[in-house]
Every structure is written in C-alpha cells, then in structure tokens.
Amino acid sequence: MADDRDRDGTEIAVAEFHKKIKEAFEVFDHESNNTVDVREVGTIIRSLGCCPSEGELHDLIAEVEEEEPTGYIRFEKFLPVMTEVLLERRYRPIPEDILLRAFEVLDPAKRGFLSKDELIKYMTEEGEPFSQEEMEEMLSAAIDPESNSVLYKDYITMMVIDEN
Amino acid sequence: MNSPNLEDMGCGTSSATKDKKSEKALKAALVIQNWYRGYRARLKTRQRYALTIFQSIEYADEQGQLQLSNFFSFMLENYTHVQEKEPGLVTRLFGSSIQDKDRQDYLELIEIPDSYCGPRLQFPLTFTDIDLLIEAFKQQQILHAYYVLEVLFETKKVLQQMPNFTHTNTSPSKEITICDRGKNSMEILMILFVSFLVYPNDLHLNRGNHEDFMMNMRYGFTKEILHKYKLHGKKILQILEEVYTWLPIGTIIDNEVLVIHGGISESTDLNLLHRIERNKMRSVLMPPIPMDGDRAEKKNKLGTTTVAQGIRTSGSFSEQLTKQEWEQVIDILWSDPRGKRGCYPNTNRGGGCYFGPDITSKILNKYQLKILVRSHECKPEGYEICHDGKVITVFSASNYYEEGSNRGAYIRMSSGTTPRFFQYQITKATCLRPLYQRVNAIESSAIRMLKERMISRKTDLIRAFQLQDRNKSGKLSMGQWAFSMENVLGLNLPWRSLSSHLVTTDKDGNIDYMSGFQDVHIQKPVKEVQSTLIETVYRYRSDLQIIFNIIDSDHSGLISMEEFRSMWKLFKSHYSVHIDDSQFDELAERMDLNKDGSIDFNEFLKAFYVVHKFDQLTKSDTKLA
Numbered sequence: 001m002a003d004d005r006d007r008d009g010t011e012i013a014v015a016e017f018h019k020k021i022k023e024a025f026e027v028f029d030h031e032s033n034n035t036v037d038v039r040e041v042g043t044i045i046r047s048l049g050c051c052p053s054e055g056e057l058h059d060l061i062a063e064v065e066e067e068e069p070t071g072y073i074r075f076e077k078f079l080p081v082m083t084e085v086l087l088e089r090r091y092r093p094i095p096e097d098i099l100l101r102a103f104e105v106l107d108p109a110k111r112g113f114l115s116k117d118e119l120i121k122y123m124t125e126e127g128e129p130f131s132q133e134e135m136e137e138m139l140s141a142a143i144d145p146e147s148n149s150v151l152y153k154d155y156i157t158m159m160v161i162d163e164n
Numbered sequence: 165m166n167s168p169n170l171e172d173m174g175c176g177t178s179s180a181t182k183d184k185k186s187e188k189a190l191k192a193a194l195v196i197q198n199w200y201r202g203y204r205a206r207l208k209t210r211q212r213y214a215l216t217i218f219q220s221i222e223y224a225d226e227q228g229q230l231q232l233s234n235f236f237s238f239m240l241e242n243y244t245h246v247q248e249k250e251p252g253l254v255t256r257l258f259g260s261s262i263q264d265k266d267r268q269d270y271l272e273l274i275e276i277p278d279s280y281c282g283p284r285l286q287f288p289l290t291f292t293d294i295d296l297l298i299e300a301f302k303q304q305q306i307l308h309a310y311y312v313l314e315v316l317f318e319t320k321k322v323l324q325q326m327p328n329f330t331h332t333n334t335s336p337s338k339e340i341t342i343c344d345r346g347k348n349s350m351e352i353l354m355i356l357f358v359s360f361l362v363y364p365n366d367l368h369l370n371r372g373n374h375e376d377f378m379m380n381m382r383y384g385f386t387k388e389i390l391h392k393y394k395l396h397g398k399k400i401l402q403i404l405e406e407v408y409t410w411l412p413i414g415t416i417i418d419n420e421v422l423v424i425h426g427g428i429s430e431s432t433d434l435n436l437l438h439r440i441e442r443n444k445m446r447s448v449l450m451p452p453i454p455m456d457g458d459r460a461e462k463k464n465k466l467g468t469t470t471v472a473q474g475i476r477t478s479g480s481f482s483e484q485l486t487k488q489e490w491e492q493v494i495d496i497l498w499s500d501p502r503g504k505r506g507c508y509p510n511t512n513r514g515g516g517c518y519f520g521p522d523i524t525s526k527i528l529n530k531y532q533l534k535i536l537v538r539s540h541e542c543k544p545e546g547y548e549i550c551h552d553g554k555v556i557t558v559f560s561a562s563n564y565y566e567e568g569s570n571r572g573a574y575i576r577m578s579s580g581t582t583p584r585f586f587q588y589q590i591t592k593a594t595c596l597r598p599l600y601q602r603v604n605a606i607e608s609s610a611i612r613m614l615k616e617r618m619i620s621r622k623t624d625l626i627r628a629f630q631l632q633d634r635n636k637s638g639k640l641s642m643g644q645w646a647f648s649m650e651n652v653l654g655l656n657l658p659w660r661s662l663s664s665h666l667v668t669t670d671k672d673g674n675i676d677y678m679s680g681f682q683d684v685h686i687q688k689p690v691k692e693v694q695s696t697l698i699e700t701v702y703r704y705r706s707d708l709q710i711i712f713n714i715i716d717s718d719h720s721g722l723i724s725m726e727e728f729r730s731m732w733k734l735f736k737s738h739y740s741v742h743i744d745d746s747q748f749d750e751l752a753e754r755m756d757l758n759k760d761g762s763i764d765f766n767e768f769l770k771a772f773y774v775v776h777k778f779d780q781l782t783k784s785d786t787k788l789a
Contacts, residue, residue, distance in 0.1 A: 019643065019646075023658035023660050024658065024661065027213060027216055027658055027661075031502055032502060032503070032504070033502070033504050042201075043205040044209075046205030046209075047205055047206055047209035047661075051198055051202040053194065054197075093202055094198060094202075098195060099195060102191075102192040102193075102195035105192035106193070122196075123196070126189060126190050128194065129197075134200070134201070134204065138204075141598035141601075159203060159600070162600050162604070163203070
C-alpha cells in the first residue's frame, strides 16, 4: 500500500532526524545533562541546515524555552519542535544565485564590487543589523586587500567551495 | 517560504522610486545577513566538532594510560614467572631508584665549554636571570644542562620545605599543567622554576596530572629532554621526577579560595591531604602495590579486580602511600566538574571522578571555603564558571590542540572583589587569518587524527561492519555505520555529521564503509610482515614507548632482544592481542638492523607511522585561501 510505505518512510525519516538532532545538540551540551545554553540554540538550528531569520529564530526559541526562562534549553522540548522544522523543510537555505542577485541589488551601477563602507552601512543599518563581531568577521574574509572592497562574486564562490 | 523573491524586485531598474529602492535594498540586506548567519553558525559548529574530536581522543588516550598501569600490576602478579626469565626486569620497574651521587658531586663533573654561548645563570637567582632566560629562549637558545640541573636541585630543595598546601593571601595564583605538549616544554619549565626561585612566596606551583614521569613518557616531554640533552638527559629526568613529587598539591588563598589542578570527590579530605607524604607519589598511574603475604583484593577506579598473591617487592611499606591516600590525590588531580548532582567515576579519563554542584557545596562548606579554582580541561574561551559561581576553570594554553583551537585565559583575584578574566590567543598568523581559514586548519587536523585512529583499528572495524553487512554489499546504513564506529573506537562523537569527511555516501544515503580506509595506510617497515601485526604495533605504540623507556632504565635507547621478546609476550597476553609469536620474531629480527642483539626502540617505533595519501598534494593547510 502506498500509504503504508509512506508512513514507514516517514517513520524512518523521523528516526533519522531524531538521531541527527541529538548529535547536533550533544556537541553543545557541555555539561552532558541534555541542556544547552539558549545562546547556542541558533547555531544548533543552523548547523542542521536551516536558515531562519533572526525574527524566526526568536519565535523558535520562545517555543522551546521553559515557562520561566532559565537560560537553558532542554533537549526534551527542543527535539519535537526541531523535528517538525526538518519534516516541513522550513527555513530552507538561500541558493547561491539568489545571494548573488542580492549583492547585485546593492550594486546598481554594476561595478562588480561593494566598497567596505557600503557593505558596513547596509549590514549594520538595514534589515536585521549585524553586531560588531559579525561585521568584523565578515569583513575579514570578504575584503579583497588590494582594492579594499568586496568583490562579491569571488567571495560567494569562495564561501561555497569552502562549505563543500 | 522565507527567502524573499527577488524576481519581483526588478533588479537594476534605475527608474524605481526612492521607497521601492530602499525596500529592495532592505530585502537584499536581509538575504545576505540571513545567509551569512547560517554560514557563520556552520563554521562555529565545525570548530566545535574539531574540538570535540581532539578532546575525545585525548581522554581516550588517558584511559589507555590507565590500562597501561593495569598492565604493570598484571606484570607484578605474574612476577614469579617473569622473575625466572627476566630477573632484572620487574625490579627495575618497581624498585626505587639508585641512591647516586649527591648534587655537589654530580655538578662538579659537568663542564661548561667556552664555546657555550647560551644563557648563564647567577646563583642566587634574581629577576635579571628571568629576563635573561626569556630573551635567550626567544632566540631559540638552549640552557646548558649544568644550569638546568642547578635549577632543578635548588627547586627541589625549596619545594621540600613547603607543606602540601601553601597558604597565601591575595596574589595572582595560576593553576596549570606545566608542560607536556609542544617542543619548548623544557624552556617553559625553566622559566617557571627560575621565577619560582626568585619569588618563592609569590609564585605558587602545584602539581598537575602531567607532572608525572609516566605521562611525560607518553606525551613527549621525555623525548624532548633526551633529545636536547644527549649527555645529561637521564640525570635531568631523574631529578625532574623527584621535583614533581615535591610539588605541592594545592594552594589556599585568603582562607577562601582553593586552587588545585583537577577537582574533588565526595570523600575529599583536606586534613588527610595536608598530612600525607606527597613525595611518595611517584606516578599517579602506578597504584600502591599490595604487600607481602597479602591476599587482599584490590579494585582500581575502573572496577577491575586484581588479586595479590604474596608478592615481595623491593620497596618497603613506608615507601608508598596507602591506597586511600593515593585515591585522594588522584581525585584532586583528575576530577572534572559536571552539572549532574552527585559523584561518579570519570569514565572519560579513567581516573578521578565527575563531581556535581552538591559535592562542591558540601566540600567547600566543610572547610569554610568559598571558591574552587582549577584547570585540567581545555575551554574554548580559556575559562569557564560553573556550579553557581563556585567552580572556576582556567586554562592558560591557547591553541592547545591546534592553531586556532581555543583561547587561553588567566584570572586576577583581589579580596572582596569579583575575579577578572583576561583572554588571549597566541601566534601572529592566526590573528590575521579569517575565521574560515582557522576553522579549516583545525578541522583538517582533527580529521587526520580521527583517520589515524580508524586505521589503527582497521581490522576490528571491518569485522564489526561485516557483521552487520548481511548481503556483503560493502554498504551500511548511516545508523549501522555510526553504531560500529562508536563501539569499536570508543569515541562519543557526532558520527553522522562527520561522515562526509570520513567516508563516501551513495545517493540513497548508504555508506561505503571501506572508503574510510582509502586515503590512509600505515607505512610497512617490513614488507613481509602481516598487516595485522603492523596495525597492532601502531595502535599500541605509545604504550610500547613507555614500557620500553621503563625497561631501558639507563636511557640508552636500546633494549636487548630477550627483553623485547619477554616484554612482548606479557603485553600480548594482558592486552589479549592475537598475533603469532613467529610473526613478531620476524619483525624484531628485521628491526635489529646492526644485528648485534639489541634494538633501538625509538627507531623501531618511529618506523610505524601513518601515511596520508593526499599529504604530497596539499602544499599548505589553507589551500582554499
């Protein structure tokens, strides 16, 4: 029966997701007591291949937090929520070409680069602004030292290779 | 769907209104930020994974060290048989070191040649000597053995006057494992000891678990010393071993802060620890030997029971700590704090325990103390506070496992105020490198180590895989593969996430398990010998290193073929290694290159190393730069 097979397929998928989530969680469970610091939850979710925005992340954390927030997230609460996210394929990552187009939008004159100041302005003033640490880190890899600008096409290619 | 659709933005249309333009810019910024945060998170995760790998392997090694100490106990039990064949062997292992020439006699025999252009120390030492040393070491100079020995003799003399716990009032007190990794451990040690001799009331050194001659053998300090000091290395090692035993166990600051290396257990008794003769603890990994005629059962921390059978040892009762005292010291040097309440065996390290916040409260209250400061665990940020602020871990060696692996930190305490932490990370190179390059470097280093582990257990792994591979397809599901890896290697790691680095996966998500052994192999020093033997020697090479070093009591680097064979037989039976004796003989014969009946064991062990297929291809770690 197609239904039965579907159900089996989903069960297997769920079991595998559970294991994956458990692994990702455990790496940040420094005390080995099935809890992680709430500040690391974003990293864990993203390490599982999801790309929620900061706002979406905020909502997710609210779902997994205790009634009275303790600063720690328990695995028992995290697991079902995260499983749903994976099953529904929510917060899919940005494809490379969309990312490229985003840079191009910020470079209407089509110079092929963004100046350091321009990047800083957009990243720290628009959207969900970067913290200083995030901005510094991005600059350290993105800036081409010779031109002191961001050659975004090369930058994207480099990051994609690094991830694969 | 959360990714903004750029298609309806009409990229690049210059006739857009100001509002539409800024809306486009906003959406574009969101896309880039979102992507970057995801990317950054994955980088941090990879960094964490690498650290987890390093840590798991380190602790597994420490467990292996304990197995070795069981081996020595085992050897003792079979003493009578060994005694027949190898009379000197066990006495050398467990006998007390020969009382040889005292300090003056020995130093007088050493001549410093005129050609020596390294640092020259003036006794009594002053702060100028500290500066002198630091400058000299920056220039890669080596301190002459004469001065090394003088410093060690002097340090031992001063330490002997000190109680087990030094009491002091607020001054910066650092808790550290002095040295056991890196190539300049000797230099660091000298700076520390010289500083200590200049400021004995202000600088407090406590013993850590690596201040131990057996640990030094495993982790390379012994080798460093013998290499740098070919003539006087043995003497240096001997005195150093004694200095270690005289290092105090801990420091108590302002009667409030307890500084020790590892941690505590529920039975920690500071009064007992104040009283013991700490210098009787030669190595934390050589437990006290039951006495003559004693049929007492002895349980070590891992719960294995060994029964003593009327063993006569050359050492007398007064030369050892009691079992209880020994365990108390082990707890201090090896325990780790954890979130879970209670006290239970530290299975990661194989010694000491894990202690919870309730234990901390109980012990601190019992002795009217407020804070426990300790080291022993590498923390990514250099320090960590737990147990409600009562336990502080300070780890001062940055880049402990690898360049970029972690920051170091130190702590400044003044009475009445909260402690302040100072973090740093050394090496000029890493300061300038972007995050992804540093992560790449430590990740590839960690994966290399992991692959070497895999290859050293290849036979066992393949057997485990094949047991699950009913159809003999050469493939396993992710779950099956992860299960075997964890079981055989004994490492609790995120195998699913790491699989992409270790094996190839097909489109159905199944793993080709033999692919894990493709790019690495153990160099075969002798072609005709079977792979399983090569693998076994490679796997136990650290243990064998230690055993050889102990047998070779005069540090000549050589042991006789007879000693080699009889040691191997014992080793084989204790570790349940199934290798044909003739195979081993064959190997030994071929390694005795000059055919004089003795084996240079350093050469022997060096010949077993892992070759990574892609080493020749990659010029640098940062190929992707």
